[in-house]
Amino acid sequence: MGEKGMKLTNSGATTADCCDTTDKCRCRWRWDTPGFCSKCHDKLQHRTCLLSSTFIFFLCSFVTYGGAGMLFSWLALSPFQHQIYASVTRGGCQPDGEGSWAIGIYRGGNPFSLKALEMVGVPIDRSSAWPVANPVLTCASVLDESYPSNFVADPFLYLQGGKMYVFFETKHAITNQGDIGVAESVDDGATWRYIGIALDEEWHLSYPFVFEFNGQIYMMPEGSKNGDLRLYRALDFPLHWTLEKVLIHKPIVDATMLEYDGSYWIFGSDFHRFGAHKNGELEIWYANNPLGTWKQHKRNPVHNGDKSMGARNGGRPFIYEGRLYRLGQDCGDTYGQRLLVFQVETLTQYKYAETKVPLSFEESRKGRNAWNGMRYHHMDVQKLSTGDWIAVMDGDRVPSGDLSLRYYLGFLALFILVFLNLFVGRAIGLLRCKFAASRSLNSGKKTDIAATWIRPQLASRVYRSVLRLSRDTTFFRNRVQPRTCLGVSFVVVCVIVSLASMCVMVRCFFGRNGADEPYPLYNHYSQFTLLTMTYDARLWNLKMYIKHYSRCASVREIVVVWNKGQPPNPQTEFDSAVPIRIRVEGENSLNNRFKPDPRIKTRAVLELDDDIMVTCDDVERGFKAWRENPERIVGFYPRLIDGNRIEYRNERYARSKQGYNMILTGAAFVDSKVAFNKYWSAENERGRALVDELFNCEDILLNFILSNSTSFRTVEYVHPTWALDTSKFSSSAISRDTMSHYSKRTNCLLKFSQLYGGLPLKKWGFNARIDGWDY
Secondary structure, eight states: OOOTTOOBOTTOOBOOSSOOSSTTOSOOOOOOSTTBOOOOTTOOOOTTOOBOHHHHHHHHHHHHHHHHHHHHHHHHSOSSOOOTTTTOOSSOSOOOTTOOOEEEEEEESSTTSOEEHHHHTOOBTTTTBSSEESOSBOGGGOOOTTSOEEEEEEEEEEEETTEEEEEEEEEETTTOOEEEEEEEESSTTSSOEEEEEEEOOSSOOEEEEEEEETTEEEEEEEOGGGTSEEEEEEEETTTEEEEEEEEESSOOEEEEEEEETTEEEEEEEOTTSTTOOTTTEEEEEEESSTTSOOEEOTTOSSEESOTTSOOSBOBOOEEETTEEEEEEEEOSSSTTOEEEEEEEEEESSSOEEEEEEOOOOOOOSSGGGSTTSSEEEEEEEEEOTTSOEEEEEEEESSOTTHHHHHHHHHHHHHHHHHHHHHHHHHHTTSOOOOOTHHHHHHHTOOOHHHHHHHSOSSOHHHHHHHHHHHHHHHHHHHHSOTTSHHHHHHHHHHHHHHHHHHHHHHHHHHSTTSOOOOOOBTTBEEOEEEEEEEOGGGHHHHHHHHHHHTTSTTEEEEEEEEOSSOOOOTTTSOOOSSOEEEEEOSSOOGGGGGOOOTTOOOSEEEEEOTTEEEOHHHHHHHHHHHHHSTTSEEESOEEOOOSSSOOOOOHHHHHHTTOBSEEOTTEEEEEHHHHHHHHTSGGGHHHHHHHHHHTOOHHHHHHHHHHHTOSSOOEEEOOOSOEEEGGGGOTTOTTSSHHHHHHHHHHHHHHHHHHHTSOOOOOBOSSOSTTOTTO
8 A cells, every 4th residue: 555644553553544546445434433434455444443434325315215115104105905896806906007897877867967976965875875866887806716807998789678798898807808808787787796708809999889770789899909800799688698790801990889860870990001190090981770881971081180079989989869969989188088978970971070069068077086187998888768868987086007107217317216316325425436548548557456457347328327427526526615504405406305215215116096085885986075164263274174075086066054254255266076065053062063964965974174184095984884784983193081080081091091982073973863863852952952052062961962872882993094183283272271171071071971870982992893993
């Protein structure tokens, strides 16, 4: 070694603060703190040296970014495994690049006034679906073990007597091939029973157009992968079919047939035609009957242009008030983004003209949380014998290619994180490991060690990239000193970008499709009403509250019980994805939150204080638990009232005693039809008077009332992922002063015990649910 900047002890040991910068030092340490240095190749080393700055840097980076990722996952992702598809066998309902399509039912007085099934108000007692809601068919509905499904789409109705059949594409989860499935309904489309696979070929099938001709039932599915358009006839409806005829020897996509003006017409697309625009081309074929010889329209293709103009078919054409309408797909931003309707003005062998008309379909504002929040591309609408119209429609909560995009963004975020981490380490001088070949070549030394390093173990292109990164960071470090304002700003920006990249990576790889999906019960979905009570001093909190909870999948309506002050305008004051109703009360009373309200259209009501924030997934899990036992109060805040000395205590006490016997209705589901009527019955008038006197304890009173009315269990706890109580930041909350609040509630317990003859509350333990939601 050189003698500059070095001292030798009598024993010959090095006492320098750092290694020399010659080729023999692979890593140079920078930190002056004893205990951190790096090894030199001549084995000279401090006795106090333990770790290199390189190791410490990587260790700190791992802890920092790993901790940030874990914190983000705790805040943004549910720790519970989603059980939407718990009944699915053999790997169905897997993430699919084509989406997660499902099927819903709509009804109305005409095709342009259709309402979703949940708005019709059909109840299903078995699954506590009051009312039952869309979707009615999902990939979980396909229970055939030989045909696990990733999604269901392209539904077509067939009405036969008092039964309804829907034929649909189901994508095989293993082979990725489309097959034709069929389901049956005997209650006007409220519930559906999967029957089986109606048609399975060696190629992909979809768009199963079903119709009747001369007393026979036919199906004309898309099979463009096989290069033709085929017609099948039912041998034993609905599961057995035979090939009747090849209609057109071209790969026609999404073909629909109709009888109009004495002829039969097929509308479809041939994207293999020279010059055809994918999803922007439409052709017409005509014949004397479905089994006849099909000829091309004289102006084919009748459309060939922008894919957002609705050229590709989106379902069965229909006739309303003597006018013919065609359904098309807007594929502008993503495949199947939305449906368009066209009124056909001219249809002959030589001419075709159509005009776009409004569908009058209200799109969901819930985004990915809605089953059709991102796109809907197919509808079959038919007139019932009653004169009403029924439609079956598919929808998806993610855009086309969402899975591939998430993986791409995840790996991109990982690359940015690694690159910035290495760049910062090199720039501030903590990563001193470099390939010595560059120095050796520049210095012209011919040592054995240098000769070894000249032969890199990495590929030449990667090796050159590493050398370039080393030179660039050295150049940057010489101009931006870590201890200057510019240097600190640079490091801070890089760390922030790295943290953001970590969050993006966690969300893309572990966040599924980014939706808080509802949890079905017996394959049935439902909805609930969210009810909160507030007044003018808490309007700022209410706006944040409504914006968040209105996006939850199963929320149908938000009712705001307004106790005091000038009520806001629900049409202009709030950013809401569901209807908002302000119920103004004449008296400022806590009893108002349980007042019977005939305008509430759901049995399930989520009583949720306007200062409580939980995730939509927690809300959906609570709703699922309530539907399993609708006679209970199901909520997120357990309490235990026991002992000879009655006292109101917090959740920690219930945890210490390993049980609870009360659920606070500040965040709980109740049966509005049962609980509200009991609460406002004449026999509980004294209890309500006590609530008004103390301006507190309405939730405790409801627990007493329900527990005193039955010998069965009346409370159930669901653990939230996290819960934020904003009352601590508000001067208007009645629970802000904890000691005074608890004192009032203890007084309530004493008086309610006297009123109802002791404590009727029975204790129940935690960790009783199989799914672990009550830990």
